[in-house]
Amino acid sequence: MKTVSLTIDGKEIKAPGGESVLWAALDSSIYIPHLCARHDNSAPDASCRLCWVEIEGRLKPVTACTETVAEGMVVNTRGAAALRLARTALELLLASNVVDCANCARSGACELQKIAAHLKVKLKTRRFKKILRNLEVDSSSPLFIYDPNKCVLCGQCIRVCRQRLGIGALGFAHRGFNRRMTTFGDEPIGQSECQNCGDCVAACPTGALCFKAAAAKL
Amino acid sequence: MKATGLPGVAATFQKIKKHAQARWQELQKARAVIMVGSATCGRAAGALEVLRAFKNELKKHNLDCPVIEVGCMGHCYAEPIVIIAKPGYPSIVYQRVNPVIAQRLVREFILGDNPCLEFVLGALEENKLVPGLADFPRAQFEQKVILKNCGHIDPEDIDHYIASGGYSALVKALQLKPEQIINEVKKSGLRGRGGAGFATGEKWATCRHAPGKPRYVICNGDEGDPGAFMDRAILESDPHSVIEGMLIAGYAVGAGHGYIYVRAEYPLAVQRTRLALSQARKLNLLGKNILGGDFSFDIKLFQGSGAFVCGEETALIASLEGQAGTPSHRPPYPAVSGLEGKPTLINNVKTLAFIRHIVDKGAKWFTGIGTKNSPGTAVFALAGKVVNTGLTEVPMGTTLRQVIFDVGSGIPGGKPFKAVQIGGPSGGCLPESALDLPIDFDSLAKAGAMMGSGGMIVLDQDDCMVEIARYFLEFTQRESCGKCTFCRLGTKQMLEILSEFTRGKGKLKDLDTLTGLAEDIKAGSLCGLGRTAPNPVLTNLRYFRDEYEAHIREGRCPALMCQELIAYYIIPEKCELTCDACVGNCTVEAISSHPKKRYKIIDQEKCVKCGTCLTACPPQYNAIVKLSPPTEVPK
Ligand SMILES: Cc1cc2nc3c(=O)[nH]c(=O)nc-3n(C[C@H](O)[C@H](O)[C@H](O)COP(=O)(O)O)c2cc1C
Ligand code: SF4
Ligand code: SF4
Ligand code: FES
Numbered sequence: 001m002k003t004v005s006l007t008i009d010g011k012e013i014k015a016p017g018g019e020s021v022l023w024a025a026l027d028s029s030i031y032i033p034h035l036c037a038r039h040d041n042s043a044p045d046a047s048c049r050l051c052w053v054e055i056e057g058r059l060k061p062v063t064a065c066t067e068t069v070a071e072g073m074v075v076n077t078r079g080a081a082a083l084r085l086a087r088t089a090l091e092l093l094l095a096s097n098v099v100d101c102a103n104c105a106r107s108g109a110c111e112l113q114k115i116a117a118h119l120k121v122k123l124k125t126r127r128f129k130k131i132l133r134n135l136e137v138d139s140s141s142p143l144f145i146y147d148p149n150k151c152v153l154c155g156q157c158i159r160v161c162r163q164r165l166g167i168g169a170l171g172f173a174h175r176g177f178n179r180r181m182t183t184f185g186d187e188p189i190g191q192s193e194c195q196n197c198g199d200c201v202a203a204c205p206t207g208a209l210c211f212k213a214a215a216a217k218l
Numbered sequence: 219m220k221a222t223g224l225p226g227v228a229a230t231f232q233k234i235k236k237h238a239q240a241r242w243q244e245l246q247k248a249r250a251v252i253m254v255g256s257a258t259c260g261r262a263a264g265a266l267e268v269l270r271a272f273k274n275e276l277k278k279h280n281l282d283c284p285v286i287e288v289g290c291m292g293h294c295y296a297e298p299i300v301i302i303a304k305p306g307y308p309s310i311v312y313q314r315v316n317p318v319i320a321q322r323l324v325r326e327f328i329l330g331d332n333p334c335l336e337f338v339l340g341a342l343e344e345n346k347l348v349p350g351l352a353d354f355p356r357a358q359f360e361q362k363v364i365l366k367n368c369g370h371i372d373p374e375d376i377d378h379y380i381a382s383g384g385y386s387a388l389v390k391a392l393q394l395k396p397e398q399i400i401n402e403v404k405k406s407g408l409r410g411r412g413g414a415g416f417a418t419g420e421k422w423a424t425c426r427h428a429p430g431k432p433r434y435v436i437c438n439g440d441e442g443d444p445g446a447f448m449d450r451a452i453l454e455s456d457p458h459s460v461i462e463g464m465l466i467a468g469y470a471v472g473a474g475h476g477y478i479y480v481r482a483e484y485p486l487a488v489q490r491t492r493l494a495l496s497q498a499r500k501l502n503l504l505g506k507n508i509l510g511g512d513f514s515f516d517i518k519l520f521q522g523s524g525a526f527v528c529g530e531e532t533a534l535i536a537s538l539e540g541q542a543g544t545p546s547h548r549p550p551y552p553a554v555s556g557l558e559g560k561p562t563l564i565n566n567v568k569t570l571a572f573i574r575h576i577v578d579k580g581a582k583w584f585t586g587i588g589t590k591n592s593p594g595t596a597v598f599a600l601a602g603k604v605v606n607t608g609l610t611e612v613p614m615g616t617t618l619r620q621v622i623f624d625v626g627s628g629i630p631g632g633k634p635f636k637a638v639q640i641g642g643p644s645g646g647c648l649p650e651s652a653l654d655l656p657i658d659f660d661s662l663a664k665a666g667a668m669m670g671s672g673g674m675i676v677l678d679q680d681d682c683m684v685e686i687a688r689y690f691l692e693f694t695q696r697e698s699c700g701k702c703t704f705c706r707l708g709t710k711q712m713l714e715i716l717s718e719f720t721r722g723k724g725k726l727k728d729l730d731t732l733t734g735l736a737e738d739i740k741a742g743s744l745c746g747l748g749r750t751a752p753n754p755v756l757t758n759l760r761y762f763r764d765e766y767e768a769h770i771r772e773g774r775c776p777a778l779m780c781q782e783l784i785a786y787y788i789i790p791e792k793c794e795l796t797c798d799a800c801v802g803n804c805t806v807e808a809i810s811s812h813p814k815k816r817y818k819i820i821d822q823e824k825c826v827k828c829g830t831c832l833t834a835c836p837p838q839y840n841a842i843v844k845l846s847p848p849t850e851v852p853k
Binding site: 050 | 525546547695696699700704707708709710711715735738741742743
């Protein structure tokens, strides 16, 4: 597809036509917080609601992963309205997540830490009440531990699992606050279709999926 | 619009219509025709027992009168409703009929000549004997377009529909060019009745011109808002009107297949729609080469799982495709890329039911009803603290006051009006000062509410606005698909704050957190569910902030509704010393007599606030009251 030129945060960049604003920015080293986006041509999930940007000529902030680049587009990733939405989304995630970096194998490589630093939000945010999900930790897999209380429901693990196994061992189930990443019939991962490839663990942006070996080193 | 060409289709239909009319006339020759309103509302009130009683009693007297099940007339407060059409009399509508009354009606009216006026609601026609329904005050405000057939024809007999003019619009449409129909719908200004009020003609045009084939038409009958039952009533009472609308839509956008998505919790609607589809197919009004012409279109019925979010169009389509019913980002809109990625027209039941009338009577007729930007009529389900609960159809632009007080006959017991909740979980509560607002899509949105699907819940002084907001948030949180952050977690936080308020545990600064979060959820959610979920709270705060503050500052619930903020108290001076109704009724033995003075006292430690004592205290004494905050109870 034809290359288009656009401006993000004052920087002139080029991106292949049809690309999303999010990947165009990331490929040009401009960071926009994101958890659920994937870099293929499937329809965006648009579920994490972190990738807010402002685009000239648009009244309200939009999610960068759902916006296609256009010639001459002017994007601002640091607008007040966009940052406000991104911060609220992050604070909501943190308020319902177990935040225990000192004892987490993902610490240092965790996307939540990165996004919090970028948005200048404290990991132990106080704006919202701590409402934890109190779900059982699943250590039935020989390879990894799944702590659903640290899951942000980004769906990255589900996606790679599906790519690897065809139908996939993982999926989302239940509604509202109770929605969670789980296996068919909520059975322990060790008893599911899981083939222990570990792709999901690599794909997970948080400490929800961690290798047992890494956890043991703590 | 002038119809041209294709005489074959018209000629084929003429034969069908003649047959239907002949059957209809045959019916009028009976000694009497008995029509029992047996939609879900009627059945809940006992319509099927009444139906059986009529049949048995007729048999007993060897009378051969047709007993027909019809749909809902909208007077749900007066169910079961029966209409008896006996030659020489007007068609008389009886209310609150039970099996005993049914037997009497057979003996005295059908066999004899006593129309039993004590059970009458009204008559369908002007006459000298019984007041006509048209003379009821509410009739001045109502205008039945899509509810016209409801309760007056047998939804299980396609000939009734055809004899009353049904499928003529389809025949007319088939003789027009699709563009002509789309133009007429555009000119009519019809806006989608599924909630958002999107311009129907525009949507049809987009779908027709979107690349890709085949195209699909979907009728959205998910209807998941609490208290709404308009679409159910239409599918149960007049399913062919929706099918005809879909056929015309299919012809206009160039689709060959349609789906009617009905929630599985509507078994009667499912059953009657299925039957209607098969009857239409038998007459070749549906299927291949309809009426011998070039147009082929068939419709399948799909039973949804009854999730509120499945009413959202992208979630509905996912659910039709066998995937989880979660919404996805728009655009692309379904009209461009919907079912299986093909252009898909999705319209609400009511929207589709309007189509035949617009094709039949023209756009000008339609724009003559309602307001400039919201032409036509609106259907509302009246519920809550209102005398005449049920369905009504009024021109857009009718005021809330007219709907609640003239059509609905106001609030039971003459209590003061407090608010009206419109649009269900996406809408809002409007106060007294909004009563003279002419209702249409735009005026309601401006006031902070929403047309939604047409649920209208009337609230009086005994309803706590904080509790109402909490109730709706609990609903949206439960019904949220949980996919996106704002809706999954944001509504949970809002619900938590509101729950604290109703327990008197909130702080004033929580109000700021609540409103700030509400604004963000509106702006940040992925689909319409999350984007409208904060509306009940925001309007409520806009108009009833003092009630929130009373809960927070004083631990007081002004409506005396929030359990944890009230106490039951027996006024010693009013308590009749010889009576002990409350003592016996209290399940936790919290009430005892004063050792010396013998009036009753409630032990506040033991009291579980069930309110049984208040109901038990005889009205002549009326000695028990609710007090808020509980510290108001004298020591
Ligand atoms: C949470 C949610 C629930 C909805 N439920 C319904 C519904 O039950 N029936 C309906 O017709 N539209 C519903 N809608 C609106 C549909 O997405 C869609 O706009 C509508 O069916 C289009 O039809 P219309 O143009 O005739 O209004 C809902 C939307 C949302 C966001
Ligand atoms: S386990 Fe990790 S990758 Fe999977 S949904 Fe949760 S946060 Fe995303
Ligand atoms: S707004 Fe609510 S219902 Fe809609 S996608 Fe997000 S979580 Fe699901
Ligand atoms: S990356 Fe855009 S919504 Fe998640």
